[in-house]
Amino acid sequence: MSTLVLVLATGVGLGALYFLVASGLSLIYGLMHVLNFAHGVFLTLGAFIGWEAAQRMGASGWAAFVVSILVGGIVGTLFATVTELALIRPLYERHIEQVLVTVGLAFAAVALFEGIWGSDPLYISGPAWLDETTSLLGARIPNVYFVLMIAATALLASLVVFLKYTRFGMIIRAGVENRAMVTALGIDVKKSFTLVFAIGGSAAGVGGVLAAHYTGYVSAHLGQGLLIFAFIVTVIGGLGSLAGAAIASVLVAVLQQLANYYLGGTGDFIVVAALAVVLLARPRGLLGRRPA
Amino acid sequence: MSEPILTVDGMSASIGGQQVVESVTFEVPSTGITAVLGRNGVGKTSTLRGILGLIKRQGRVTLAGDRIDHEPTHKIVRRGIGYVPEDREVFASLTVAENFALAERQAAPRREFVAELFPDLVARSKQMAGTLSGGQQQMVSVARALLNDNRLLLVDEPTKGLAPRIVGEVADALEEASHTVPMLLVEQNLEVVRRLATDAIVIDSGRVVHRGDAKELLDDAALTKRLLGVHGEAPAGEAHA
Numbered sequence: 001m002s003t004l005v006l007v008l009a010t011g012v013g014l015g016a017l018y019f020l021v022a023s024g025l026s027l028i029y030g031l032m033h034v035l036n037f038a039h040g041v042f043l044t045l046g047a048f049i050g051w052e053a054a055q056r057m058g059a060s061g062w063a064a065f066v067v068s069i070l071v072g073g074i075v076g077t078l079f080a081t082v083t084e085l086a087l088i089r090p091l092y093e094r095h096i097e098q099v100l101v102t103v104g105l106a107f108a109a110v111a112l113f114e115g116i117w118g119s120d121p122l123y124i125s126g127p128a129w130l131d132e133t134t135s136l137l138g139a140r141i142p143n144v145y146f147v148l149m150i151a152a153t154a155l156l157a158s159l160v161v162f163l164k165y166t167r168f169g170m171i172i173r174a175g176v177e178n179r180a181m182v183t184a185l186g187i188d189v190k191k192s193f194t195l196v197f198a199i200g201g202s203a204a205g206v207g208g209v210l211a212a213h214y215t216g217y218v219s220a221h222l223g224q225g226l227l228i229f230a231f232i233v234t235v236i237g238g239l240g241s242l243a244g245a246a247i248a249s250v251l252v253a254v255l256q257q258l259a260n261y262y263l264g265g266t267g268d269f270i271v272v273a274a275l276a277v278v279l280l281a282r283p284r285g286l287l288g289r290r291p292a
Numbered sequence: 293m294s295e296p297i298l299t300v301d302g303m304s305a306s307i308g309g310q311q312v313v314e315s316v317t318f319e320v321p322s323t324g325i326t327a328v329l330g331r332n333g334v335g336k337t338s339t340l341r342g343i344l345g346l347i348k349r350q351g352r353v354t355l356a357g358d359r360i361d362h363e364p365t366h367k368i369v370r371r372g373i374g375y376v377p378e379d380r381e382v383f384a385s386l387t388v389a390e391n392f393a394l395a396e397r398q399a400a401p402r403r404e405f406v407a408e409l410f411p412d413l414v415a416r417s418k419q420m421a422g423t424l425s426g427g428q429q430q431m432v433s434v435a436r437a438l439l440n441d442n443r444l445l446l447v448d449e450p451t452k453g454l455a456p457r458i459v460g461e462v463a464d465a466l467e468e469a470s471h472t473v474p475m476l477l478v479e480q481n482l483e484v485v486r487r488l489a490t491d492a493i494v495i496d497s498g499r500v501v502h503r504g505d506a507k508e509l510l511d512d513a514a515l516t517k518r519l520l521g522v523h524g525e526a527p528a529g530e531a532h533a
Contacts, residue, residue: 170390174383180346181381185395185436186369
């Protein structure tokens with residue numbers, strides 16, 4: 001029983017991490033129809049700079065941890081905003097080129113990170129409490145999982161409130177449905193593009209710092225490794241659906257962990273098989289829209 | 293005759309590399325409703341979308357003397373062009389009130405005017421637009437364009453697929469609105485055209501092939517038959533060119 005609880009908690013914690021990445025991917029695709037392959041490097045840079053900030057504050061205190069999360073979020077926001085303005089916007093409506101430029105940016109950024117921080121993982125430390133466990137139904141759950149769950153829940157709640165109760169949120173919801181009609185109402189939808197990239201970058205940057213504490217290290221490939229699963233989550237949840245991404249994040253990660261433990265480490269294979277099943281049986285994903 | 297509110301001079305438009313409008317030239321008077329007529333697929337909708345910059349276009353387009361053909365869609369709309377698209381295109385997952393809020397561009401939107409024209413929508417303001425009937429969705433689409441003090445409305449097939457009673461209600465609203473703003477109206481229901489339009493242009497194969505008084509055109513059965521393939525006297529709901 002306690003083993004199952006631990007596996008499930010590990011899955012939910014990992015799912016929370018997937019959601020921190022997938023939420024931005026989903027919003028960006030929903031509004032802009034851009035598959036952003038550079039999203040992982042927003043996460044990686046957030047993790048590196050967040051780690052640098054924490055190092056300068058002593059790394060093991062709570063203040064350093066909180067500051068590193070803030071710094072990670074800000075770095076992710078800035079990197080994503082500059083990416084949208086400098087690389088995505090000039091290629092407006094040229095979706096293939098937009099995808100290619102994000103792929104190129106991802107490769108270039110990873111190489112740059114390796115040049116600056118080296119190609120070996122940098123092992124990190126944080127508040128001692130994060131490395132400890134809490135007993136739940138007989139299982140010893142690492143505390144960092146709870147932090148991830150709280151962060152993902154806070155992000156989801158913030159995004160729901162933002163999308164539902166602000167004018168920009170309303171524009172984004174309308175734009176996901178029919179971008180051309182939003183412009184035909186006199187709204188400059190490109191501002192929303194930048195904002196969506198900034199939100200996605202912020203979540204990825206925070207996710208980077210938390211991912212580093214989840215794995216115990218930062219490396220130049222940290223984000224791109226998570227990005228693959230975030231894409232799978234986004235497709236299974238339904239491209240453009242935030243709620244779909246949230247549900248799929250947990251389902252995919254729990255399935256992955258169950259398979260890893262009970263089916264001899266086949267988690268990654270099972271996740272890809274689940275993606276294939278969803279694409280065959282329900283191509284629009286769990287909560288995706290039917291094509292117009 | 294007063295200056296035209298809109299001039300379209302040699303405008304061509306294409307979708308996916310295929311030319312759908314070929315060097316159309318016409319003017320829209322600053323009062324009344326100008327109907328854009330033609331058989332299915334001749335480029336009427338594309339003409340409206342080209343004016344708004346929703347599809348690639350070339351040529352000269354001016355609004356009240358100012359060139360707008362190099363501007364993006366949202367700036368053209370902010371100059372004072374309202375748009376009622378074909379097939380309504382309401383935001384289905386947004387409420388009626390949210391659809392209206394998105395459309396409001398001015399500090400004091402004409403909510404009372406819209407509420408008088410469409411009282412049913414006021415009662416349904418919290419309802420998701422996607423759950424409304426086709427007629428109600430059309431009213432939302434028209435209402436969005438009427439919330440602002442526009443200088444011109446582009447209205448694309450507002451009665452398409454509607455029940456005869458609803459066709460009458462939509463036509464009533466457009467007629468009322470036309471007292472305050474000129475319109476360029478794409479419409480296949482010739483009874484509605486006869487009732488509303490003062491002027492008409494006919495497009496065929498992407499080109500303007502006729503301009504003139506709308507009622508004179510519809511009264512000329514032979515000309516109507518030749519240009520539109522139907523008789524102008526056909527009853528409402530059956531007169532689809």
